[in-house]
Amino acid sequence: MSRGLFNYIDRHSPIHRLTGATKLLCLLLLTFSAMVTFDTRLLGVLTIISIVVMRISKIRFKDVKSVFWFSFVFMVFNNLMIFLFSPEQGTEIYGTRTEICHLFWIYNLTYEQLFYQLNVILKYFCTIPFVIIFVSTTNPSEFASSLNRIGISYKVAYSVALAMRYIPDIQREYRDISVSQQARGLEMSSRKQSLFKRLKNAASMLFPLIISSIDRIEVIANAMELRGFGKNKKRTWYTSRLFRSSDILCIVLSILMLGASFALQYVNGGRYFNPFV
Amino acid sequence: MIEFRNFGFKYDAQSEPTLHDINLTIGNGEKVLICGPSGCGKSTLAHCINGLIPASRHGTVTGELTVDGKSYKDLDIFKLSKTVGTVLQDSDAQFIGLTVGEDIAFALENDTMDVEEMRKKVRETAEIVGVTSHLNHAPHELSGGLKQRVSLAGVMVDNVSVLLFDEPLANLDPAAGKATIELIDSIQKETGCTVIIIEHRLEDVLHRHVDRIVLMNDGRIVSDTNTADLLCSDRLREVGIREPLYITALKYAGVRIRPEIHPEHIDLLDLPKEDIEKVRSWYNAVKIPRPEQEQPAVLDVVNLSMHYDDWRNNVLNDVSLCINRGEMLAIVGKNGAGKSTFAKVLCGFEKHQKGTVYMEGTDLDILSIKERAQHIGYVMQNPNQMIVKTMIREEVGLGLELQGKLSKEEIGRRVDKALKICGLYQFRSWPISALSYGQKKRVTIASILCMDPKIIILDEPTAGQDFRHYTEIMEFLEELNKQGITIILITHDMHLMIEYCTRAVVFSDTRMIGDESCEDVLSDDKLVKEASLKKTSLSTLASICSIEDESQFIKHFIIADRQVRK
Numbered sequence: 129m130s131r132g133l134f135n136y137i138d139r140h141s142p143i144h145r146l147t148g149a150t151k152l153l154c155l156l157l158l159t160f161s162a163m164v165t166f167d168t169r170l171l172g173v174l175t176i177i178s179i180v181v182m183r184i185s186k187i188r189f190k191d192v193k194s195v196f197w198f199s200f201v202f203m204v205f206n207n208l209m210i211f212l213f214s215p216e217q218g219t220e221i222y223g224t225r226t227e228i229c230h231l232f233w234i235y236n237l238t239y240e241q242l243f244y245q246l247n248v249i250l251k252y253f254c255t256i257p258f259v260i261i262f263v264s265t266t267n268p269s270e271f272a273s274s275l276n277r278i279g280i281s282y283k284v285a286y287s288v289a290l291a292m293r294y295i296p297d298i299q300r301e302y303r304d305i306s307v308s309q310q311a312r313g314l315e316m317s318s319r320k321q322s323l324f325k326r327l328k329n330a331a332s333m334l335f336p337l338i339i340s341s342i343d344r345i346e347v348i349a350n351a352m353e354l355r356g357f358g359k360n361k362k363r364t365w366y367t368s369r370l371f372r373s374s375d376i377l378c379i380v381l382s383i384l385m386l387g388a389s390f391a392l393q394y395v396n397g398g399r400y401f402n403p404f405v
Numbered sequence: 406m407i408e409f410r411n412f413g414f415k416y417d418a419q420s421e422p423t424l425h426d427i428n429l430t431i432g433n434g435e436k437v438l439i440c441g442p443s444g445c446g447k448s449t450l451a452h453c454i455n456g457l458i459p460a461s462r463h464g465t466v467t468g469e470l471t472v473d474g475k476s477y478k479d480l481d482i483f484k485l486s487k488t489v490g491t492v493l494q495d496s497d498a499q500f501i502g503l504t505v506g507e508d509i510a511f512a513l514e515n516d517t518m519d520v521e522e523m524r525k526k527v528r529e530t531a532e533i534v535g536v537t538s539h540l541n542h543a544p545h546e547l548s549g550g551l552k553q554r555v556s557l558a559g560v561m562v563d564n565v566s567v568l569l570f571d572e573p574l575a576n577l578d579p580a581a582g583k584a585t586i587e588l589i590d591s592i593q594k595e596t597g598c599t600v601i602i603i604e605h606r607l608e609d610v611l612h613r614h615v616d617r618i619v620l621m622n623d624g625r626i627v628s629d630t631n632t633a634d635l636l637c638s639d640r641l642r643e644v645g646i647r648e649p650l651y652i653t654a655l656k657y658a659g660v661r662i663r664p665e666i667h668p669e670h671i672d673l674l675d676l677p678k679e680d681i682e683k684v685r686s687w688y689n690a691v692k693i694p695r696p697e698q699e700q701p702a703v704l705d706v707v708n709l710s711m712h713y714d715d716w717r718n719n720v721l722n723d724v725s726l727c728i729n730r731g732e733m734l735a736i737v738g739k740n741g742a743g744k745s746t747f748a749k750v751l752c753g754f755e756k757h758q759k760g761t762v763y764m765e766g767t768d769l770d771i772l773s774i775k776e777r778a779q780h781i782g783y784v785m786q787n788p789n790q791m792i793v794k795t796m797i798r799e800e801v802g803l804g805l806e807l808q809g810k811l812s813k814e815e816i817g818r819r820v821d822k823a824l825k826i827c828g829l830y831q832f833r834s835w836p837i838s839a840l841s842y843g844q845k846k847r848v849t850i851a852s853i854l855c856m857d858p859k860i861i862i863l864d865e866p867t868a869g870q871d872f873r874h875y876t877e878i879m880e881f882l883e884e885l886n887k888q889g890i891t892i893i894l895i896t897h898d899m900h901l902m903i904e905y906c907t908r909a910v911v912f913s914d915t916r917m918i919g920d921e922s923c924e925d926v927l928s929d930d931k932l933v934k935e936a937s938l939k940k941t942s943l944s945t946l947a948s949i950c951s952i953e954d955e956s957q958f959i960k961h962f963i964i965a966d967r968q969v970r971k
Contacts, residue, residue: 269503293503305790307754311778312852313807314793332793339789344498350457351499354491355559356515359483364517366502366510366527 136292137264142374143185144265148274148367150375155262157382159255161389166247167401170392174254174385182257187264195260203252207245211235218244224404240404268293273365282363290348298341305336407431407454407567407599411468414449414458423449425624427468433566436593436600438610441621442645442871450621451571451603455491456482473566486512490560494572496552497545505531505547505555506540512563530562533595534588549740550581554588561592567599568592574606575869578739578897579939586612605871607641608649608942611670620644632669637662645873647900650962651942655680657965658687671942674949684950691961700730702765703859703891704751704781709760711750720746721757722915728860728893733886735902735923736895738912739937744895747912748862751893753777764859778804782853786864788845791852797824797840798833801852823855827881843874847881860891867901879905899939903927903963911936924959 138144143151162174189196210217218240219225226239266274272289276282314329352358393399409429415422424446431437441447452458453470460482470477472488493499502508506527513523531537534554539547544555553573560568570589574582590613593600604610607618611632618635620628622644628635635641641648651671652662660666660680667673676684709724721743728734736744749755751762753774762769764780772780785791794800802820805811811819824830827847832840837848846866853861866882867875883905886892896902902909902923909926911919913936919926926932933940947958 267503269507290501301790304785307749307752307774308783308785308791309793310774311752311754311783312804312856313775313778314803315775315807335793336790339792340787343789346461347493347495347498348501350461351493352501352511353460353482354455354457354486354493355501355512355563356483356486357511359515360517362517363514364520364523366507366514366520366523368520 136267137187137191138267139186139265141184141186141265143181143261145374146265146378147369147371147375148266148270149277150371150378151262151266152271152274152278154378154382155258157379157386158258161382161386162251162254164399165389165392166244166399167389167392167396168243168247168250168403169401170385170389171247171250171254175250177385178254178257178261181261185261185265187261192260192264196256199252199256203249206252207248210245210248211241215241217241221400222402222404226404243403267367269365269367273368276363276365283358286357294341294344297344298337301340302333302337305333309333406433406471406473408471409453409468410470412453412470413467414453414464416462416464423464423624424453427626429619429626429629431599431601433599434597436590436602436614436616437619438602438604438607438615438617439619439621440605440607440610440646442605442873445621445644446624447603447621448571451491451569451601453477454485454567454601455489455569456480456485486565487563488565489567489569490563490565491569491571492553492556492560492573494575496549496556496576499556500544500552503543504541505536505544508544508555509558509562511559526562530558533561533592534558548581549577550584550588553577553581553585557588557592561596565598567601570600570602570604572604572869573602574604574609576897578937579899580739580937582606582609583612583939586610590614605646607646611649614670620646633664633667636668637664645871647872649942650900651946653966654943654946654962655684657962657969658684660684671945671949674946676949681950684946685952687965688950688952688958688961691965693961693964700732702727703730704728705763706751707761707763709747709750709757709762711746711755711757711759719915721750724760724917726910726917726920728891730859730891731886731889732908733883733892733906734894735906735909736893736912737897737899737902737909737926737936737938739914742912742936743915744912745864748783748864748893748895751862752781752783754783778858779856780859782856782858782861784846784849784853784861784863784866786866786868788842788849791849792837792845795836795838797829797835797837797848800837800848801855804852804856819855819857820851823851826854826885827851843870843878846878850881854885858890860893861885862893862895864895865897866894867896867898875901899927899941903941903959904966911938913937922960924956924963927959928956
């Protein structure tokens with residue numbers, strides 16, 4: 129069976145054993161510290177941490193390669209756009225201009241621009257793995273309970289978790305529907321057809337998928353209501369676990385990273401670390 | 406105690422009431438079966454008891470309904486859920502938790518129970534239904550019978566006094582269905598709670614004693630009596646519910662069904678000598694028609710094996726099978742034994758790694774999915790998964806249109822022909838959304854049919870259908886079969902298999918373990934056990950009447966039954 133694009137992978141690892149709330153908190157702290165800074169040293173450290181954590185979590189590259197490639201393509205596109213629309217962004221930020229060569233028209237390659245974009249790439253490299261690790265090591269119910277713990281209503285949290293859980297089911301169903309339609313000659317991949325026609329075919333496969341998903345939603349909603357979901361303002365969680373020392377350690381480390389990120393703002397006198405002065 | 410007094414209910418979306426004049430009292434500790442054909446209102450009645458009406462379906466109530474002395478007006482779904490625990494039809498769809506333990510705990514979580522206490526309570530409940538060793542498994546990975554146990558535990562954990570089962574047998578293989586009925590029975594004996602079972606598969610429920618059977622039709626209660634009295638009357642046949650097979654056999658033999666012979670269970674049946682003699686002479690009198698000439702093979706499967714890309718284990722193991730032209734063949738076996746995978750491989754939906762499928766001598770592997778579909782059509786279990794257009798004619802003609810080989814007029818002619826065969830011609834310009842489930846099923850069959858395949862494979866064609874719709878669909882398939890189309894049915898329904906199929910192929914644990922006539926399959930104890938099938942009550946009746954060859958007895962019954970139905 130094909131694995132879902134983006135879902136929980138059940139393995140035994142120290143990261144899996146952390147509570148969902150810890151992981152969510154760490155994710156928020158670490159991505160925030162990566163977001164506020166353009167300090168290459170800190171981004172480098174965060175990238176190394178993300179790779180190490182990925183190793184510890186026993187999530188292999190091949191498990192998540194589709195998400196990875198997706199974000200990679202997005203990253204390349206993003207960088208291309210930055211260069212096309214503001215090729216002199218780096219010089220503006222760092223205040224110097226070291227030209228390497230002339231490319232074409234108004235576009236020149238500068239060390240400052242390259243360095244700036246290196247930082248952008250590093251940001252991708254440290255945040256994407258954190259998100260991947262969080263999603264693949266936190267099972268949907270723990271995810272819901274951790275959302276609930278940081279103050280989001282449990283009904284919202286539970287619907288997010290259920291949606292995540294049904295992704296593999298819906299993918300399987302889509303596959304079934306799609307082969308049975310291919311058998312009738314509805315083609316998806318063939319290059320013989322125009323893009324418009326292919327899109328139309330894909331859209332017509334969505335119709336049965338939506339109908340059966342609505343059925344599914346009704347059944348699950350009834351089942352939940354029959355067992356008292358939504359009765360009280362609060363609920364408890366069977367999967368909730370006590371905070372252990374490893375949880376506290378992770379949170380403290382994440383807070384330190386955020387602290388470092390803010391400290392560097394002060395040291396660098398802004399968001400950017402400037403090696404050109 | 407649950408009491409309906411002059412109760413009626415009308416859905417807002419409908420012009421006619423669904424329930425009329427319901428007067429029904431279900432006492433504490435009683436075990437009641439509510440039975441009736443599709444659309445008779447039995448599910449609506451269940452929804453009134455568990456509070457889904459009015460929580461998720463709105464409508465107008467007349468009369469009074471009280472649960473434990475409280476009027477429905479003062480109760481809501483949450484209050485009712487403390488008294489009435491509901492096990493829904495499709496156990497797969499109703500699992501909420503990711504693990505068995507979490508799923509059982511769901512109701513407690515909503516009650517904000519403390520985690521320590523909750524774990525203890527979950528363990529206790531798991532023990533009662535016998536799933537303690539599976540607490541950390543995902544419910545979806547369990548076998549059908551275990552799934553039922555988990556969903557039962559999920560409602561029992563709330564200490565309910567009424568257990569309501571909404572079609573508990575749908576989607577279960579025969580052996581799991583039998584085990585479920587036994588489980589319900591033992592849970593009731595242990596806990597003393599009230600049990601209400603909604604089901605149209607009468608004989609399967611009657612495997613264990615029930616106190617009363619409430620028979621419904623057209624929104625009314627037509628009979629409310631004990632099992633023996635109901636079986637002695639003709640009411641079941643009038644409303645279109647299938648009688649137990651042994652009762653039908655006795656009736657064919659001319660035995661009058663009366664309370665003295667204890668017709669309520671085959672094991673209690675006490676036939677006097679003259680009745681046994683009647684059965685024996687009926688058995689001997691059935692004329693066996695000459696076997697039809699064997700037809701040439703249409704499909705030849707040789708040493709087929711397959712596994713999925715990222716799984717090491719085979720899901721099909723060395724399957725060899727020859728299917729003759731014009732056959733009506735049943736594929737039976739446990740859930741997950743490889744039946745559906747086998748069918749998908751035949752259609753080219755899945756790729757096998759070893760072996761070959763020949764169709765009249767040509768290797769099918771060289772054909773694309775689309776080209777194969779012109780030889781083998783596949784009808785999925787749920788018609789909603791197949792229908793992509795909004796109008797009937799467009800849907801049925803889609804395949805031909807996409808082929809682009811035929812002229813518009815020719816396509817029109819072929820579509821009309823398929824619609825006529827499927828009895829849908831008068832609806833040809835209707836939108837599909839206006840059709841019933843059974844009619845939608847016919848639409849999907851029609852859309853396969855107009856591609857003119859040699860073989861049609863149907864996955865559980867009658868799942869969830871009552872006896873009348875079941876008969877309709879099956880007779881229609883039989884008609885197609887007579888016109889020379891080979892039909893392969895994947896099914897859990899033993900009745901369907903013996904009534905309509907000539908041959909059964911048995912799958913168990915990725916292998917094909919049997920390929921025999923239906924009556925031989927059902928009289929082979931080892932095969933029945935291994936593939937989670939169930940012997941029919943005919944086998945027991947044969948031994949009661951000291952007829953040694955039970956396979957022959959079943960065969961004679963089938964022949965007699967076909968003649969009667971004609």
